[in-house]
Amino acid sequence: MKQVITLNVNGAPYAVAVYPSQTLNEVLREELNLTGVKLGCGSGDCGACTVLVDGLAVSSCLSLAVDMEGKAITTVEGLAPSGEVLHPIQESFIEKGAIQCGFCTAGMEMSAFHLLKYNPSPTEAEIKEAISGNLCRCTGYVKIIEAIADAGHKMANTGGETS
Amino acid sequence: MNQFSIVGKDVPRNDARAKATGSAIYTDDVKLPGMLYGQILRSPFPHARILHIDTSQAASLPGVRCVMTGEDTPKVKYGNWRLFPETQDEYPLAIDKVRFIGDEVAAVAAVDPDIAQEALSLIKVEYEELPGVFDVDAAIKEGAPIIHDYCPSNISVNRKIKYGDIDKAFAESDYVREDTFHVHAVSHAYLEPCAAVAQCDLDGRITLWTSTQVPYIIQCLLASTLQMRENDIRIIKPFVGGGFGGKMELRTWEFCAAFMAKKTGRPVKFTLTREEEFLTGRRRHPMTIHSKVGFKKDGTLTAKDLKIYLDGGAYNAMGPTATFLCGNFGAMLYRYPSYRFHGQHVYTNKPPASAMRGFGAPQSIFATETQMSLAAEELGLDPLDIRLKNAQVSGDTIPDVATISSCGFIEALNKVAEMSDWREKRKTLPKGRGIGIGCYSFISGGVFNWFNTQYPFSAAEVRAFDDGTAHLLTMAADIGQGCDTVLKQILAEAFGLTMEDIRITSADTAITPQADLGAWGSRLTLMNGNAVLDAANKIKAQLFGAVSARFNLNVIHEIECKDGKVYPKGRPDRSLSFGEAVAMAQKINRGEPLVARGYYTPRNKGLVTPSFSFGAQVAEVEVDQATGVVQVQKFWTAHDCGTAINPMAVEGQLEGSIQMGLGYALSEQFVMEGGKTLNTNFLDYKMPSSMDVPPSEVVHIETYEPEGPMGAKEAGEGLAIPTAPAIADAVCHATGYRCKDLPITPEKILRAKRDR
Numbered sequence: 003m004k005q006v007i008t009l010n011v012n013g014a015p016y017a018v019a020v021y022p023s024q025t026l027n028e029v030l031r032e033e034l035n036l037t038g039v040k041l042g043c044g045s046g047d048c049g050a051c052t053v054l055v056d057g058l059a060v061s062s063c064l065s066l067a068v069d070m071e072g073k074a075i076t077t078v079e080g081l082a083p084s085g086e087v088l089h090p091i092q093e094s095f096i097e098k099g100a101i102q103c104g105f106c107t108a109g110m111e112m113s114a115f116h117l118l119k120y121n122p123s124p125t126e127a128e129i130k131e132a133i134s135g136n137l138c139r140c141t142g143y144v145k146i147i148e149a150i151a152d153a154g155h156k157m158a159n160t161g162g163e164t165s
Numbered sequence: 166m167n168q169f170s171i172v173g174k175d176v177p178r179n180d181a182r183a184k185a186t187g188s189a190i191y192t193d194d195v196k197l198p199g200m201l202y203g204q205i206l207r208s209p210f211p212h213a214r215i216l217h218i219d220t221s222q223a224a225s226l227p228g229v230r231c232v233m234t235g236e237d238t239p240k241v242k243y244g245n246w247r248l249f250p251e252t253q254d255e256y257p258l259a260i261d262k263v264r265f266i267g268d269e270v271a272a273v274a275a276v277d278p279d280i281a282q283e284a285l286s287l288i289k290v291e292y293e294e295l296p297g298v299f300d301v302d303a304a305i306k307e308g309a310p311i312i313h314d315y316c317p318s319n320i321s322v323n324r325k326i327k328y329g330d331i332d333k334a335f336a337e338s339d340y341v342r343e344d345t346f347h348v349h350a351v352s353h354a355y356l357e358p359c360a361a362v363a364q365c366d367l368d369g370r371i372t373l374w375t376s377t378q379v380p381y382i383i384q385c386l387l388a389s390t391l392q393m394r395e396n397d398i399r400i401i402k403p404f405v406g407g408g409f410g411g412k413m414e415l416r417t418w419e420f421c422a423a424f425m426a427k428k429t430g431r432p433v434k435f436t437l438t439r440e441e442e443f444l445t446g447r448r449r450h451p452m453t454i455h456s457k458v459g460f461k462k463d464g465t466l467t468a469k470d471l472k473i474y475l476d477g478g479a480y481n482a483m484g485p486t487a488t489f490l491c492g493n494f495g496a497m498l499y500r501y502p503s504y505r506f507h508g509q510h511v512y513t514n515k516p517p518a519s520a521m522r523g524f525g526a527p528q529s530i531f532a533t534e535t536q537m538s539l540a541a542e543e544l545g546l547d548p549l550d551i552r553l554k555n556a557q558v559s560g561d562t563i564p565d566v567a568t569i570s571s572c573g574f575i576e577a578l579n580k581v582a583e584m585s586d587w588r589e590k591r592k593t594l595p596k597g598r599g600i601g602i603g604c605y606s607f608i609s610g611g612v613f614n615w616f617n618t619q620y621p622f623s624a625a626e627v628r629a630f631d632d633g634t635a636h637l638l639t640m641a642a643d644i645g646q647g648c649d650t651v652l653k654q655i656l657a658e659a660f661g662l663t664m665e666d667i668r669i670t671s672a673d674t675a676i677t678p679q680a681d682l683g684a685w686g687s688r689l690t691l692m693n694g695n696a697v698l699d700a701a702n703k704i705k706a707q708l709f710g711a712v713s714a715r716f717n718l719n720v721i722h723e724i725e726c727k728d729g730k731v732y733p734k735g736r737p738d739r740s741l742s743f744g745e746a747v748a749m750a751q752k753i754n755r756g757e758p759l760v761a762r763g764y765y766t767p768r769n770k771g772l773v774t775p776s777f778s779f780g781a782q783v784a785e786v787e788v789d790q791a792t793g794v795v796q797v798q799k800f801w802t803a804h805d806c807g808t809a810i811n812p813m814a815v816e817g818q819l820e821g822s823i824q825m826g827l828g829y830a831l832s833e834q835f836v837m838e839g840g841k842t843l844n845t846n847f848l849d850y851k852m853p854s855s856m857d858v859p860p861s862e863v864v865h866i867e868t869y870e871p872e873g874p875m876g877a878k879e880a881g882e883g884l885a886i887p888t889a890p891a892i893a894d895a896v897c898h899a900t901g902y903r904c905k906d907l908p909i910t911p912e913k914i915l916r917a918k919r920d921r
């Protein structure tokens with residue numbers, strides 16, 4: 003039996019009818035068409051599906067949608083809501099060449115977002131640690147780590163997040 | 166030295182913004198009204214005869230719209246080696262027999278994925294189990310079970326190369342050594358699982374969105390297996406989340422999506438799970454490599470006799486190419502005055518191996534490099550010196566096979582030695598620490614027409630507009646490696662425009678010009694780049710005509726496109742803007758738009774490739790004496806890719822290659838039992854994470870490749886080759902354990918220590 007829940011996604015409330023067995027990933031992608039959220043493994047091992055739930059980085063493939071009632075969810079689509087001005091993390095990923103196939107990118111950015119929120123000027127070791135649950139097969143992580151450090155600087159200089 | 170404006174610059178990717186914002190559409194993101202969801206039923210046995218399949222219960226489950234087996238299909242075999250139809254050994258769904266665990270037996274399409282899944286469990290298949298073979302030795306033994314009836318020996322491809330008087334050369338050698346190497350299977354592990362969405366138009370034509378590296382090959386093979394005309398199939402490649410060789414053949418779900426869309430009149434989507442990917446997905450060929458090499462006392466090579474068995478799994482897939490290439494690469498890097506190669510591709514009851522980044526070279530060159538270091542030790546030479554002594558140079562030939570065009574190998578060896586402080590460290594590093602070297606060479610696209618295409622190997626269409634912009638259309642497939650950006654850079658450079666002035670449409674077989682063989686063998690920068698230049702030059706000829714007429718130029722004037730203008734060289738005062746020149750050319754042609762097609766097909770370039778990349782890498786490691794755990798401290802790489810069109814993208818390729826090479830050397834492997842893959846998730850299949858990747862330094866050796874566009878050649882795959890041999894060499898330097906059998910595990914290191 004489906005039940006109707008209210009999800010607060012990227013600052014807007016959505017009433018959706020979901021099965022108790024449905025994951026947050028499925029609901030975001032299939033019901034809300036937020037396909038920026040990826041599915042790389044479905045078992046919590048790759049990080050491609052990472053979103054923020056009440057400010058914490060979470061694997062959306064392992065979270066049940068029904069548990070999300072009343073929680074604030076941020077997806078990659080929420081990083082730059084206007085679509086015109088990008089978030090510094092996104093800018094840095096673009097400029098530093100941190101994106102190749104792009105399938106890990108949304109998850110990486112969300113993990114970076116989570117890190118920089120609590121630790122605006124992380125060391126390289128802290129960045130590596132923060133994205134250690136996000137697999138990337140293309141970049142060898144080097145430029146991703148550079149991009150996150152760069153975004154940290156940008157955010158410090160502009161006095162925090164832009165969104 | 167760099168006379169370019171945009172080529173050679175760190176231009177951000179064309180698609181980076183779409184990917185950074187999550188708006189880039191990948192195949193599984195495609196959703197169409199009324200779409201059905203497909204699932205595949207796979208064989209639980211490695212080798213069995215199918216006696217009977219009963220789909221009636223599954224078909225009557227509410228919500229199920231289509232159930233199909235091999236019997237419903239036109240039963241046309243397919244395979245990429247169309248030039249040799251006998252190598253085409255696969256059906257979209259099994260007919261009569263299954264040959265590996267995961268072999269596709271039936272497919273279901275239903276209104277939601279859960280119903281499709283449930284329907285799978287209602288299909289009854291009666292099997293008669295057959296004995297299976299799981300390694301090369303078992304497969305080629307007298308009386309071994311026959312996997313394909315047409316091939317009683319289980320050896321499906323034989324490839325031989327021979328030049329020089331090898332027996333005489335060995336007889337006259339001062340030192341001969343023979344070694345056997347075993348290299349293992351690894352997964353492409355692209356982050357995006359395979360997916361396909363098919364839609365059937367009202368007139369019966371098919372459109373297929375699919376996560377592929379080879380839209381044109383899919384178009385042709387889908388047409389033949391569905392018994393339709395090629396032009397009735399349209400393949401669109403959305404954004405692709407990596408491929409590395411694992412997405413370069415027609416696959417079951419692509420066929421089934423198309424077949425079922427036609428049958429049901431509704432769009433059909435298939436998306437593989439990660440478990441399916443690991444359990445049944447393509448992989449790098451395991452090989453057994455017997456190599457005998459001869460030297461003079463001073464380290465000069467005299468001969469090499471190479472025998473390789475490829476463990477191909479249940480079907481040929483891209484195995485024939487891997488068989489050819491591992492033999493060609495056996496003769497690369499160093500000058501072998503005589504050489505003999507015999508490669509044999511062997512069927513086993515395992516998931517098929519296929520193309521994977523490096524395509525036969527990582528395996529073959531692992532043996533080459535390890536043997537060079539071993540020989541150096543025995544001959545009392547520095548491993549660097551034995552390489553320098555024998556290194557190939559520009560102009561060298563492999564008789565009847567290839568000629569080496571540009572080559573920065575010796576420079577790369579010297580550079581990497583200098584950067585890493587090789588000579589000092591090789592002498593002075595303490596026990597437990599070591600430094601090792603690995604080298605590579607790779608192709609810039611293949612010249613052998615195994616697909617038997619009737620079109621040029623690469624094509625481009627360029628349209629120029631009077632608003633000062635241009636549109637590039639190409640079938641080249643960007644799968645993350647960045648060819649859309651690189652091709653745009655080449656066109657922008659040729660036209661003297663900016664990246665913003667160029668629009669690109671790529672990889673849609675109904676719109677982009679016929680044809681392009683796809684993204685494999687590091688072919689796109691060179692081959693498609695040349696096609697883009699060909700088209701650009703045709704347009705430029707018209708623009709030059711217009712400028713010449715406008716300024717009444719003497720015919721001896723050279724004209725160029727630069728900074729958005731077209732003008733006689735050295736006379737920018739007599740210039741038209743690009744848009745004005747286009748407008749004028751269009752006027753001259755009475756309104757006809759300015760459009761040109763360009764092509765490239767390598768001709769007279771031997772059997773392998775028009776040009777080779779070269780490079781060398783040094784790894785420094787620390788091995789924990791108690792646990793045997795290897796920690797790579799640093800990599801130094803010097804590589805020659807000709808002109809780096811986009812240095813940032815080249816670096817990205819290098820860094821990704823190191824990650825893949827690191828996994829190949831130390832942590833990644835399939836754990837198999839009786840043909841079954843046991844580690845089917847990212848927790849158990851250990852691909853390096855951000856915590857595992859060591860620092861690295863890189864130097865680009867400047868060469869200019871005359872056959873490549875603006876001097877460019879291969880940059881994406883070769884770099885995946887040197888890492889494993891460099892680490893193995895360093896581990897030996899640190900511990901005395903010489904790995905001939907990848908991966909290098911703590912267990913092997915400790916066992917070697919104990920046995921000593």
Ligand code: FES
Pocket residue numbers: 040041042043044045046047048049050051052061062063064
């Ligand atoms: S898809 Fe959720 S962790 Fe991989």
Ligand code: FES
Pocket residue numbers: 100101102103104105106107137138139140141356406407645
């Ligand atoms: S960019 Fe391809 S997986 Fe990270």
